[in-house]
Amino acid sequence: MRKVAIVGIGQMPVREHWNSNLRDLAVCALRDAMDDAGVQSLDGLTVGNMLSGALSEQEHLGALIVDYAGLEGVEAVKIEAACGSGAAGIRMAYKAVASGLMDAVGVVGVEKLTEYSGKYSTAALATAADADYETTVGLSFVGINALLMKRYLYEYKFDKSDFAVFPVNAHQNAVHNPNAMFRHKITAQEYAKSKMIADPVNLLDSSPIADGAAAVIVVAQENLYRYPGKPVAILSCEVGTDTLSIDNRTNPLWLAGVERSAMRAFKVAGLSPQDIDLFEAHDAFSIMTALSLEASGFAEPGQAIRFALENGIDIKGRLPLNTCGGLKGRGHPVGATGVYQVVEAVKQLRREVDEHILVPDARYAMAQNIGGSGATVITTILENMSGRS
């Protein structure tokens, strides 16, 4: 297998892009990434997207986007894994390049969630769950996370207000990310008073729906001399799966898909959780952050909040978390999210983020993208290459 690197990145601000359609958002992010990499052509493109069919009446994104990006005829397909679509696209590019089948592959994650009312989009997002047995009994996607959070509070004896640490941190970092949707701080008091959506999940536990597109260019390290862009190594990019519905899991508070994905990623990279300098976690809801920290091996079961408070998850902490705002602060354009996470981690390792959120001397960054309530999980570990020749 060949070693792989990301040599170009691009991203659109996460917003309600009422003036832009899917293809233009994707094309801008992709061409920015190609410019950043210094490449004129690609061997292939994967498009990460979840809901273009449901919310833009548009499928067949692979062919559409290569055409409008000026890459006529290039192999291109859409990859769908619910909210994990973006990083699943990176995994496909990684495999194509590592195997030697292709030399330069683009990945663009794109999503438009604001074409219809928030309620309509929310219903579309619920298609990540089991349509026959979860959604049809009236369970919303927020509701699934609420079921997990309720049990977590019961089993580990935490108070709901203890979860404030995660969204407060995410918003604090988003202030310094110009591409983030919510560039304002929130307080633990505001969190405590926030409107309930599905008890115990409130509005400030929940990442906002938004539009966005982000892109990376994946190449082989042996060919890096061809590209002027600043490379960051992909040490591993590994997928784990689990049951779609949480009721079919023996212990719903243990995300086995996260464990499988993270353990594979650590193994391939030859690293352990202690080596990671910053972690872009999938904080679609606060409870997901906690469960991800635990199943990834950063904290013991039931100890994620204590881990956050004692070790620190802010920029100066032991494990800087969601340094560019996470899903909560940056926004969650679902199929694009996994690519945003990796783009942000690359910017950290290239020392290109605002000084307030820069993790100094970071060598290893980890990003974890979760589809549904943990049914598809993609963990990517990146390494700064500036120390290499």
Next chain:
Amino acid sequence: MDIPRYWRLKNQRYLLEGRKCQACGELSFPPRLVCKKCKSRLSEPHRFIGRGTLYTFTTIYQTPDRFDAYSPYVVGLIDLEEGVRITAQLTDVRPEEVEIGMALEMVIRQIYADGDRGPILYGYKFRPILQK
């Protein structure tokens, strides 16, 4: 409304019918064609009794459109006596009375009505078992 799905799932929604593996006895709900435990493809229908205890629950305030008329309502995960966990709405109980661990039994209730003239979907819900 998706009529074929409604019809196809009638034994699950009205009878709580899952599968029992003929090789190892493992029970599944929803029905699985491949046994999760021993991977056998030999299985037969199995009706669950419909009693269990509440593992976790949530009160949903922001509901999917088709459930607007029922807001707020409680959805829970129920540990059935046979050792399988399922997702269902709770009924005949106020949200503030619900607690983890409470004993529940299955009943057939209206899940939602598709507009004023459309079909009405029925299916399982769970209610507290009254203490004798």
